[in-house]
Amino acid sequence: MxxxxxxxxxxxxxxxxxxxxxxxxxxxxxxxxxxxxxxxxxxxxxxxxxxxxxxxxxxxxxxxxxxxxxxxxxxxxxxxxxxxxxxxxxxxxxxxxxxxxxxxxxxxxxxxxxxxxxxxxxxxxxxxxxxxxxxxxxxxxxxxxxxxxxxxxxxxxxxxxxxxxxxxxxxxxxxxxxxxxxxxxxxxxxxxxxxxxxxxxxxxSPHLIIDVSNDSVKRLSALQWEYVLESTRAKADEDPTWERHLFIIASMKSLYLRVSELSCRPKWNPKMGDFYREEDDWWFIVFGKGNKKRKVSVPVDFLDYLRRYRISRGLDGLPAVGESSPLLHPIRKHNPGLRARTIAILTQEAFDLASEKMVQDGFEDDAKVLLATSTHWLRHTGASMDVESRALKDLSADLGHGKLSTTDKEYVHADDKERAASGRTRRV
Known part of the structure; x- marks a missing residue:
């Protein structure tokens, strides 16, 4: 052999x-x-x-x-x-x-x-x-x-x-x-x-470990997310090319997006017209896993980042009905948008920038976590931060989960919190 x-x-x-x-x-x-x-x-x-x-x-x-x-x-x-x-x-x-x-x-x-x-x-x-x-x-x-x-x-x-x-x-x-x-x-x-x-x-199989720990999803802490957002926004204030970085991280966290849902693919090229308004509410159309479309509710706070990014591209205010402009302006003009790999690279640049800033400010352990992050952490971060303030059925619909139990399993960890609280005061 x-x-x-x-x-x-x-x-x-x-x-x-x-x-x-x-x-x-x-x-x-x-x-x-x-x-x-x-x-x-x-x-x-x-x-x-x-x-x-x-x-x-x-x-x-x-x-x-x-x-x-x-x-x-x-x-x-x-x-x-x-x-x-x-x-x-x-x-x-x-x-x-x-x-x-x-x-x-x-x-x-x-x-x-x-x-x-x-x-x-x-x-x-x-x-x-x-x-x-x-x-x-x-x-x-x-x-x-x-x-x-x-x-x-x-x-x-x-x-x-x-x-x-x-x-x-x-x-x-x-x-x-x-x-x-x-x-x-x-x-x-x-x-x-x-x-x-x-x-x-x-x-x-002796190689397969049965995991009953109910590990929580990988997400940024509130402090880490604040550094990612603020350091990227400060960089964009200095360098307009970073407006795209800022819009990407804000979109993935606030709209619970997967990287594939922002990227151009053979069957889908995201456009500014995928944002639309119904009375006082804004929505975003997503083409997600399983070739399924869903609409995601858009928070009012996010609209400031949408306006800011559009202005940096020479576009007016908020998107018009059916607007055909690419959602993410491509690096090469002949492309219809950005590929997933490029979006991941830009996101990692934002993580690295925040990590350097955290090291400077003395948060070295938190900075090391940012070195291991991926784009998907932003989706988990947004959902984890919002699970306490939103109805589970609404959060589940925006995430595109087929079952409410999936959202509950991934983002609701009340038992873990209670167990951690009761164990925190144990003495050595």
Missing amino acids: SQRFDAMPLFDSYRPFYALDRGELFSEDAPAVKNFVQSMTRSVPEAITDYRHVKDFLWSKCRRSEATFNAFRSESERFLLWAWCIHCKSIAMMKKRDIEAYIDFVVNPPKSWIGTQICRRFSINNGLKETNKDWRPFVAKLSKAERKESLRSASVSDIKPDTGDYALAQKSLREVFSNLSVLYNHLVEEDYAFGNVIAAVKKA
Whole structure:
């Protein structure tokens, strides 16, 4: 059983993948993939059939969302490579002990299968897609806080992890089980696999930690949010290019937005006209998860930030009915808006600015937390701060939760507060 990494990526990115006809197995511009899969039939005769069924699974399951495609592609691809290159067995023939072996492999993969940075799968050479030799199915990562702390204390411009830093988070392990279970449900429906044993493997897995702590969502404290808002606003007063930063953080926190809901996507380009007025009330139309639209109530206080941002762009007051101006003016004029990655970068710049200010003012512990934040913390921060003052059904509707219980579970932690209060006065 070889532990060397002598495999290659199997599936292209979202758009090229769906540009192929459903019945077309291999792309003509990527002959290396076809050659590799065919070579696998020497040890696993069913390799091409495995590949066909997984490709069909991705095609039918993930068309609606690029993020969903990326998640299932990564796990399906990794599973196939392990099955062929290491386990030498078709995925159709996997039994409980085989899946257990795969979970052991995912938790502790060979170092040769681990990369130290996320890489593109393919590069173009003379019109053909060639494998990126640096690509690996697993990637060792330093946390955002670890990386930024290292950069602050070192003279180098970048800090890279070592393959020994690889560790599979519990959340990621749960996603492995979930993604595999969905895959095997499809294979069973297509009469390609005998059954789905993923649930049984998950139940008995020694690697999965049962968490009953009811951890609260990740959010900024009132002090941290005040520093983020005030430092970004002060920077925007000095430098008008920061007006976009200010509008982004105010929108995500006040309107409970995900980064994808601010970004331009193939099916949606947010516009200023998505803000609209009904009598004395303002609303914002959001295109969210599951291809669902919802309207979010707009607080009066937020309108000042909306006006301010529009004025910085040379626009009048508040949006007109059906206004077609991009919600976030793009960096490149030909783009219809900002991509999620760009929004995340701008948000992180605001977090970093606030972190530096907190260090200057002596709040070093709070500043370190800001180094580990992500854009999603702003959505959680807004909802957590508002849960005490708003009816739960109203908050749930603005968040876009399908069930009231989801909002209650994520943001209402009365029992934790009571327990913390009763335990605070314990003596050593």
